[in-house]
Amino acid sequence: MADVAEKAGVSRALVSIVFRNQAGAGQETRERVLRVADEIGYRPDNAARLLARGRSRTLGVMFTVQQTFHTDLITGIYPEAERLGYDVLLSGATHGRSEAKAVEALLSHRCEAVILLGPDAEPAFLDELGQRTVAVSVSRRVPRARVDFVHSAEGKGVRQAMDHLVELGHRRIVHIDGGRGPGSAERRRAYRAAMRRHGLEAEARVIPGHHTEESGVETGRLLLAERDGGRPLPTAVLAGNDRCAMGLLMALTRAGVEVPRDLSVVGYDDSHLSHLMPIGLTTVRQDALLMAEHAVRFAVERLEERDREPREAVLDPKLVVRGTSGPAPEGPCPA
Amino acid sequence: MADVAEKAGVSRALVSIVFRNQAGAGQETRERVLRVADEIGYRPDNAARLLARGRSRTLGVMFTVQQTFHTDLITGIYPEAERLGYDVLLSGATHGRSEAKAVEALLSHRCEAVILLGPDAEPAFLDELGQRTVAVSVSRRVPRARVDFVHSAEGKGVRQAMDHLVELGHRRIVHIDGGRGPGSAERRRAYRAAMRRHGLEAEARVIPGHHTEESGVETGRLLLAERDGGRPLPTAVLAGNDRCAMGLLMALTRAGVEVPRDLSVVGYDDSHLSHLMPIGLTTVRQDALLMAEHAVRFAVERLEERDREPREAVLDPKLVVRGTSGPAPEGPCPA
DNA sequence: GCGCGCTACTAGCGCGCTCTAGTTCGAGTA
DNA sequence: TACTCGAACTAGAGCGCGCTAGTAGCGCGC
Numbered sequence: 118m119a120d121v122a123e124k125a126g127v128s129r130a131l132v133s134i135v136f137r138n139q140a141g142a143g144q145e146t147r148e149r150v151l152r153v154a155d156e157i158g159y160r161p162d163n164a165a166r167l168l169a170r171g172r173s174r175t176l177g178v179m180f181t182v183q184q185t186f187h188t189d190l191i192t193g194i195y196p197e198a199e200r201l202g203y204d205v206l207l208s209g210a211t212h213g214r215s216e217a218k219a220v221e222a223l224l225s226h227r228c229e230a231v232i233l234l235g236p237d238a239e240p241a242f243l244d245e246l247g248q249r250t251v252a253v254s255v256s257r258r259v260p261r262a263r264v265d266f267v268h269s270a271e272g273k274g275v276r277q278a279m280d281h282l283v284e285l286g287h288r289r290i291v292h293i294d295g296g297r298g299p300g301s302a303e304r305r306r307a308y309r310a311a312m313r314r315h316g317l318e319a320e321a322r323v324i325p326g327h328h329t330e331e332s333g334v335e336t337g338r339l340l341l342a343e344r345d346g347g348r349p350l351p352t353a354v355l356a357g358n359d360r361c362a363m364g365l366l367m368a369l370t371r372a373g374v375e376v377p378r379d380l381s382v383v384g385y386d387d388s389h390l391s392h393l394m395p396i397g398l399t400t401v402r403q404d405a406l407l408m409a410e411h412a413v414r415f416a417v418e419r420l421e422e423r424d425r426e427p428r429e430a431v432l433d434p435k436l437v438v439r440g441t442s443g444p445a446p447e448g449p450c451p452a
Numbered sequence: 453m454a455d456v457a458e459k460a461g462v463s464r465a466l467v468s469i470v471f472r473n474q475a476g477a478g479q480e481t482r483e484r485v486l487r488v489a490d491e492i493g494y495r496p497d498n499a500a501r502l503l504a505r506g507r508s509r510t511l512g513v514m515f516t517v518q519q520t521f522h523t524d525l526i527t528g529i530y531p532e533a534e535r536l537g538y539d540v541l542l543s544g545a546t547h548g549r550s551e552a553k554a555v556e557a558l559l560s561h562r563c564e565a566v567i568l569l570g571p572d573a574e575p576a577f578l579d580e581l582g583q584r585t586v587a588v589s590v591s592r593r594v595p596r597a598r599v600d601f602v603h604s605a606e607g608k609g610v611r612q613a614m615d616h617l618v619e620l621g622h623r624r625i626v627h628i629d630g631g632r633g634p635g636s637a638e639r640r641r642a643y644r645a646a647m648r649r650h651g652l653e654a655e656a657r658v659i660p661g662h663h664t665e666e667s668g669v670e671t672g673r674l675l676l677a678e679r680d681g682g683r684p685l686p687t688a689v690l691a692g693n694d695r696c697a698m699g700l701l702m703a704l705t706r707a708g709v710e711v712p713r714d715l716s717v718v719g720y721d722d723s724h725l726s727h728l729m730p731i732g733l734t735t736v737r738q739d740a741l742l743m744a745e746h747a748v749r750f751a752v753e754r755l756e757e758r759d760r761e762p763r764e765a766v767l768d769p770k771l772v773v774r775g776t777s778g779p780a781p782e783g784p785c786p787a
Numbered sequence: 788g789c790g791c792g793c794t795a796c797t798a799g800c801g802c803g804c805t806c807t808a809g810t811t812c813g814a815g816t817a
Numbered sequence: 818t819a820c821t822c823g824a825a826c827t828a829g830a831g832c833g834c835g836c837t838a839g840t841a842g843c844g845c846g847c
Contacts, residue, residue: 118833128797133835143795158584163560164502165833168802173499182526183724188517192546199549204557207542211527214534222539225498226561249493330727371731389518390725392665396706453803463827468805478825500803503832 118159125153136161167227175204176416177223179216180234182209184328185360185388186405187234190255193409194232201417217242224250230416233257235299247427251419253412256299265415266429267408271303272310274401274434278355278383279311281399281436286445287353287381289320293336293365295357296327304385308355328357333364341372350380352445359384359391359400366398366441377443387437396440403434453494460488471496502562510539511751512558514551515569517544519663520695520723521740522569525590528744529567536752552577559585565751568592570634582762586754588747591634600750601764602743606638607645609736609769613690613718614646616734616771621780622688622716624655628671628700630692631662639720643690663692668699676707685715687780694719694726694735701733701776712778722772731775738769 122129127146134142135150142150154160167173176198180187191207198205206228208219216238223231230251236243240259246252247263255267282290292308295301305323312321324339326332333356344350356362362384366376374380376396384391387402411430419425457464462481469477470485477485489495502508511533515522526542533540541561543554551573558566565586571578575594581587582598590602617625627643630636640658647656659674661667668691679685691697697719701711709715711731719726722737746765754760 129834130797130799130836131795134796137835141795146795160560162503162562162833164499164508164562165802166835167499168497168503168804169833169835171802171835182523183520185518185520188523188544191517191544195544195546195549206561207544209523209526209530209542211530214530225495226541227497227499330724367727367732389665392702397702464804465806465827465829466825469826472805476825481825497803500832501805503834504803504805506805506832 118161120157121150121154121159124157125150173204173227173229174202175206175226175228176413177206177208177220177226177228177231178234179208179210179219179223179231179236181237182211184235185390186358186386186403189388189405190234190409190412193406194413197410197413198417201413203413203417220246229420232412232416237297237299251416253416255408255412258300258303263427265412265419265427267411267415267432268300268430269403269408269432269434271300271434272307274385274403274436275304275307275355276311277434277436278385278399278401279308279315281438281442282353282355282381282383283311283315283317285353285381285443288317288445289349289351290317290353290355291322291324291340291351292355293324293326293332293357293361295361296325296332298328298357300385301328301357304357322351326357326361328360330360330364330367332357333361333366334368335364336361337365337368337372341368341374350374353381353383353442355383356385359386359388359398362398362400362441363390376441379446381442381445383442391437391439399439399442400437401434402437404432407432453496455492456485456489456494459492460485508539508562508564509537510541510561510563511748512541512543512555512561512563512566513569514543514545514554514558514566514571516572517546519570520725521693521721521738524723524740525569525744525747528741529748532745532748533752536748538748538752555581564755567747567751572632572634586751588751590743590747593638598762600747600754600762602746602750602767603635603765604738604743604767604769606635606769607642609720609738609771610639610642610690611646612769612771613720613734613736614643614650616773616777617688617690617716617718618646618650618652620688620716620778623652623780624684624686625652625688625690626657626659626675626686627690628659628661628667628692628696630696631660631667633663633692635720636663636692639692657686661692661696663695665695665699665702667692668696668701669703670699671696672700672703672707676703676709685709688716688718688777690718691720694721694723694733697733697735697776698725711776714781716777716780718777726772726774734774734777735772736769737772739767742767 118129118132122132131142132150135147178194195205206226208222210216210219216236232253235256236254240262243259243264244262253265294305309321312318324336326336340350356365362382366382376382384398384400387400391398391400453464453467457467467485470482513529530540541558541563543557545551545554551571567588570591571589575597578594578599579597588600629640644656647653659671661671675685691700697717701717711717719733719735722735726733726735
């Protein structure tokens, strides 16, 4: 920077002004400074910048690598953050790199706020984080923590899916649970409520699982084993999310079960996996772009107005009917 | 930091020593400092740290959101970087956020080296980047640029796939090209060579495409239209990558073409999509973990020994036979 | 001629840390 | 006793910027 200043015949402060696009520099000087900087190959150093100005204007995003829905969200986070003048830093939680570690990395890089995509951490951890900094949780509700929250109305999504299935004549509808996964608890509750509402309480069954393909495969195996033991297959399965649904489909199709003729499957997320299936996965769409925008806006607004209370955004999901759901094997029989 | 120092009754320098785990502090003092820091809630500020020590020990990783293979790579990058004492910063290229922008973000955050996952940028850009900093390209060869390079032996992978198909009796084998995608040129070349080697030169056909599901779908439509126009379907397709293969499968299966009975499909990458298909995608596996480790090691070693020449690592891929490849419809007929 | 306001610019402190070059002190050695 | 030496600790400069408070110069109205 000093070099640029000298070569352009101005002071460092002036160079600083030019690079911050601040008023107080003549047009001519401005151009000269930029030209010289380009020649020398000077680019402002972010670390020093952050240090000097106290604020980093950087949002940290923690996500789970492999979760395709998260990449959809990230795609939406970048432009919205840029629009509001914020930088974005990504930190992935993976096998062997815990969420805590990922978040720690973000904080030590001076992120002013953290956006957590489908966090799986302890509520206590999240609350503490919320006290320490501005935090937004996407997809996972954290009851009493000081954390903004963006999610889709899980209940509504599940209800739409269930109504769709019941309308198709399904009665033996099973739900694969998402365990501690984001949204699972709400989905499970909504499933139970829907079964009750349709008078299918006796048929209700929640199979424990989680939001991975493996879980779907396992459940598939379980159901097949039960069938071989005499218990009939369910006619429809509401999976915990798309990945789980995909695993289930794989296991069933391999065993000769035809979807949707023998059994219907509904996923959740409408991650870009959904339309990959040859027949297309019927699923509940969450508007990732909109969720991302809300998350960013919440973070930024809490940043600019520090004592503001955390808020909650609930977006309406929408059932997307594709090829994996069809009439119940027994044919329609209105309950 | 000053607060911690004061409260612990030591100098700031000593606190610094403790937090850097450096020799020069008594065991007792060390514990006291850490305890006080914890009480106050002090955590060292990375920006200041970087600034002060001149080196950031941070690797930047540019990846393409949505590319599942990249997430596989990232999973491998984190632990290896940590092992070598480096921090990792992620920056995604998405729709509307160019690779240049993503890289710029990394550099301005003081990354010492950049690892580019399947970069799609101009060779000139990459070369310039290589001059400016330590850069490693994964999957994409950059002819004369000052950039390390990690990839799998595309030729070998394609050859294995082609041998597999020919062995199954296929002769009309089509290749969907990956356009400018990483590895495409090599794969195309190897496909042509394999066809020639098997005396199928006359049957060789490369359909332009790229590494996305959409491209696969389009090609599927094209082939079906051609069939309806009288030109027979190929008996096997070697797709540019897994995503393309998935799209193709979707299009074909929807139209009633049965895989692998009517047509075999082979992908490339063995991204975690591959085992999702009900019947499992036959594909060429690239060892993401190993590639990630090499990339990190290259970057670090060039960092520690600055005048070292860029290197190239070529890893052997392996054909993974799953359900989408089977005997040619006409039955085996050794060429 | 004077003060006024305005634009274009500058000096220099401080952000939170690391690091070099010390100082202090007690144990070991001749 | 006089010294060396290493371990434990400290003072203070400096990393590359942003920012506040200021100065220089100029046209303006009275």
